[in-house]
Amino acid sequence: MSVIQLDENNLWTTFPNSKGMVLAHGERLTMYYIEYEPNMTFPEHSHPQEQVGYCIKGEGEFGIGDKVYKIMPGCGYHIPSNVVHYEKNSGNTPLICVDIFSPVREDLFGTYFDKKYFKDSK
Numbered sequence: 001m002s003v004i005q006l007d008e009n010n011l012w013t014t015f016p017n018s019k020g021m022v023l024a025h026g027e028r029l030t031m032y033y034i035e036y037e038p039n040m041t042f043p044e045h046s047h048p049q050e051q052v053g054y055c056i057k058g059e060g061e062f063g064i065g066d067k068v069y070k071i072m073p074g075c076g077y078h079i080p081s082n083v084v085h086y087e088k089n090s091g092n093t094p095l096i097c098v099d100i101f102s103p104v105r106e107d108l109f110g111t112y113f114d115k116k117y118f119k120d121s122k
Helices: none
Strands: 012-015 018-025 030-036 040-046 050-058 060-064 067-071 076-078 084-090 093-104
Touching: 030 084, 060 076, 084 093
Parallel strands: none
Antiparallel strands: 012 018, 018 030, 030 093, 040 084, 050 076, 050 093, 060 067, 060 084
């Protein structure tokens, strides 16, 4: 068991204009806190992990497969394994979410983000 406190000083850049940190991980899942700066788009990408998440603050849109969803505080979302998706902060404040990935996202444990998951930016 482990407990990790969110620390704004320990957030690392996952992509230009976004930052985050692992909040918890287990044998089969990873919980990740992420902030998207205003008016930025996290490019289309996919990964083998299934992803569920919850929007804490801000608003934006998530493109998941061939659908686009409006995201705002209180929204939960699901992204199946290997489905192409993107996240866009369409507001003037940070968009803050907590994501859970299964199986574990080891590439989120350090100070790098595995670029192999990305496609060309929109």
